[in-house]
Amino acid sequence: MNTFKIKPVVYFDTDSIKYLNNLKEKKSLIITDPFMVKAGFINKVTDIFKNNNVEYKVFSGIRPDPPVEVVAEGVKEMISFKPDVIVALGGGSSIDATKSILAFTMKILKNNESGYKRPLFIAIPTTSGTGSEVTSFSIITTGNKKVSLIDENLIPDVAILDASFVKTVPGRITADTGIDVLTHGIEAYVSNKASDFSDALAEKSMKIVIKYLPEVYKNGDNVEAREKLHNASCMAGMAFTNASLGINHSMAHILGGTFHIPHGRANAILLPYVIRYNANLESGECTKTALRYRDISKFLGLPSSTVKEGVISLICAVNVILGLTNTPKNLKEAGIDRQEFVSKLELMAEVALEDRCTPTSPRIPSKEELITLFKEAYGD
Template sequence: MDEFKLNTQLYFGSRAVDCLGKIDGSNVLVVTDGFLEKSGMVAKMVQHLPMGATYQTYSNVKPDPSQELVDEGIEMILGLHPDVVIAFGGGSCIDSTKAILYFARERGLERPYFLAVPTTAGTGSEVTNFAVITRGSDKVVLIDDFLAPDGALLEAEFTRSVPTKITADTGLDVLTHGLESYVSNSSTPFTEALSVKALRLVFENLPVTFRDGMSMRARTRMIEASCIAGIAFTNAGLGINHSLAHAFGGRFHVAHGRINAVLLPYVMRFHMGEDAYREPYERLAHELGLRDADELLQRIIGIRGELGVEERLADLGIDASSFEVELSGMAEAALHDRCTPTNPRPVSKQDLVNLYRDAYNG
């Protein structure tokens, strides 16, 4: 039996920000990062809260949020007992908030209303039941319906200040979500429709946003694409592209979306090497108006190049000796990653070692 879930209420379109004024709560905790707080973006957001509401911030979030960061947030939230928690930021802020609430529940915290306000168009975390945190050198994927926010505010204005490189990295993460959710062995007609829509939006709008960060129409379409792809992969799962990226990122601390983009052509070629696993790529290509899977692959390589993304893992500044030291551990971690079971093709540890080496050497 298949299922399709959307546990999060979406607020989007004209004056979507007005939803903040209708929040039923007065004691608000905003989980964010230092840049967003110092830049005045947090202040810009909270001015829309209901009259009389008070807020405090936990602004220690960093990229690749660690278990230690989450533990610090747990102590804060247990001391405050807020009735509303707002995750304001990119995927790291939203995932940190999810993990804080998840583990604070084990210590008796009654769940507050949880609103996610993404400031990047990338992870789709505002609608997913996924969260990724770092423990030591490993990225740990949490999957639980409890993690899904109660509400998500999609306001492109909050993404206006995102630097060009981050726009590329997060947008290519959306592309990877759309593609992997489509070819997943747990995809359904419902998730496939969402995956296709997300990819169309990415192909049309990511290059525009990259070239002109002030194109708010393109930014709006990208934040919608990110959310749509998030709904798709929450229901269909992902695959080894994300598994490999999680393990690599946990050790070398490169932006997640960039790793995904470097890996994607190598993973696609691996799947397309056998007819049975090439078939969903052929269907996807036709859905996107392309001739075949090979044209889809070239389209992805083309957009990756247009956005200035490296062609090999070696080009990310990882020296060969460090890579070889970590290779076996990364492959083992990727093999057991929570994204691997929904990969379209069964894989062995050696398959993953070979993929890493291919992607490193080019």
């Protein structure tokens, strides 16, 4: 029996942050990163809380690729303060960390039979990329390894998509996160758990990224394009939280954990190589996955008179996006040292093979095939 679930209530468009005026809860923990505090973005939240006499506390210790130690600090804050609402403000790292903080807090307090009830969970993304505000995924780091937590209880109750939080995001981050959205859409569409429902959301998100990402990268002041990308990120999140992802993310997780490449950039570099691998045109067979890639090319308006042409067109389109956004086309261009890369290649392949995104990949690789894919993505 197949299922499709959309849990959060989504408030979108500029000034949707005003939803916070409706909160009945009066004790809030805001979980964010130092930049959100320094840049004053947090004031958009705290000013509303002050006006409505909401008691609040700020935990601003979130770092990129949040390590388990930061999650532990957040858990201490949660247990001490016991809020009845938590607000995750920031990019994917802040929202993912909040999910893990909430999960571990509830487990600890449940074991202690404290009677503390799960707080209302509100996510306010400040980048247009991860879709974490509507997903059951949380990625945290332990050592050099990124660990995926997947549980429906991690999904926020409310998502606020206010484009005013993303209108000043730098071009480089806009590109990395935007291509991450494209990867989410593509992987959800070819996943072995894809459905008519996830397809619809994945398709729309891909169309938006292809149309608006180059424009936003070139002109960040385009408010309409910003709003479109913000919505696309959320839609792609809804698609992949139901259909899951594939080896593009499995490889990106360990690549980012090992070499600290931004997640979206790692996905972007890997994407053309993974599409080629999954399509498996060399086999001489017309695979289901190749047909799905051809379908993507069709609805994106790319040349696709044959399956092979459709697959190649999609790969070319991705490479064009990489070029337009000045994204490295291989890992060598991204600055990874060849000797260090080779020394960690086998371990990275082993970790990627065990990643929780791998089972839903349309083509399940061997360890040797993953090693080959990593090598191809490194470049000459």
